[in-house]
Amino acid sequence: MVAETEAGSKSRTPLSRERVLSAAVKVADEGGIEALTMRGLAESLDVEAMSLYYHVANKEALLDGVADMIIEELLEEVAPLETDLTRDWKGALRERSLAARRVMLRHKWAPAVLETRTRMSPPLLLYFNGILEIFKAGGLSYDLAHHALHALGSRVLGFTQEMFDPAPGSDDEEVNDAVMAEMMERLPYLVEMMGEIAHDDGPDDTIGWCDDQTEFIFALDLMLDGLERLAAAE
């Protein structure tokens, strides 16, 4: 009787490290990183929690594996970009950073996870090697390239700490005059800035206040321009 193959809960495709990690990414994508528990992950795979331990050592190792999944996706996103590095290393690195950012926007939980990983995994080494290739094509010394890697930091991986959510209590119209007056007094520059910037660039997104993409690019270009200048001076 081999009929149980299609009988629903019985004999599902066997677990594997790959399947566990993919499922983990999916769980985090759908429910956020706090949804990624060993027990919840197991359930999403229609398996008992303890079965996972046969394929990953523990939760830390699971997160390490998940981080590598993201880096690999990043390598794929970046693969089709490689063209004439020698002609425009700055543009190449810019494109690469923006590609990385696209990946991170698909997995909003990923930056936080990557930041907690400390080990240097093979795919990450590969990724950094690719960035160094761009620097060398541009003629930077290894010394400058090394500093540049640190300086660009998480930006070459596609994320910056976005600092703060849209607004603390943006729905409270109850900013009474007393509070406002005190803010004017104690935080004059902040208040003035908010007044000035808010009008600036029209109603492009919901709040029209801080456009992450714009700020990401601003910082990226600021560093790339600075590096170019340093490279020229070497």
Next chain:
Amino acid sequence: MVAETEAGSKSRTPLSRERVLSAAVKVADEGGIEALTMRGLAESLDVEAMSLYYHVANKEALLDGVADMIIEELLEEVAPLETDLTRDWKGALRERSLAARRVMLRHKWAPAVLETRTRMSPPLLLYFNGILEIFKAGGLSYDLAHHALHALGSRVLGFTQEMFDPAPGSDDEEVNDAVMAEMMERLPYLVEMMGEIAHDDGPDDTIGWCDDQTEFIFALDLMLDGLERLAAAE
């Protein structure tokens, strides 16, 4: 009979929000952020875990409070620095960032906690207002100052993601030739860089590889110089 005041475990000084938050910082300083549990914190205060909930709403609120404690320490560290902003805004901001970094080095767990806070607390607003004051003294427009805040990001708060620990398995001398050969082939730029940089700056720290302080300052100056150039062009 008021003698129980000195009788040891009885009638200790009563809890308060301040005492809870200070104790929380101390626990994290001594045992790392993972030591900061409601139960552990309570024990350090010689109190039951549930007593904490009278002074903080929950653990998130506790972390919010702890983050504010750090920002306030930061404001104190930065207070004695204020001098002639108009003459040298870049230097002023540089000093401020380095002061902030000193605070973060005293509380190594703090950057990770601050990064998870989303709300804009009063002390944080005050801190940002101070930075804006510097930008304005330097003649930057609010538009540029706003971009600058985003670009400098966590650097004005004294931290950068230090990326990676000293080494993944730095104690294994077992890097056999096969592995090394494969690395040379797949990661030529990384291998070459490591060879070149390692010798560079002598045996200053243990590994002599990545000096966080140096990299922090490199990135900081890179951005400040870039901003200065943009400000001059405005």
Next chain:
DNA sequence: ACCTGAACACCGTTCAAGT
């Protein structure tokens, strides 16, 4: 080789109750 059940040592948190 791969998966599981029962159990352990931890979490944060509620709620009714004590002083």
Next chain:
DNA sequence: ACCTGAACACCGTTCAAGT
């Protein structure tokens, strides 16, 4: 007003046992 005990719903993880 401030603190507590007992209990609940969750964690990650071990270990001996199943197939």
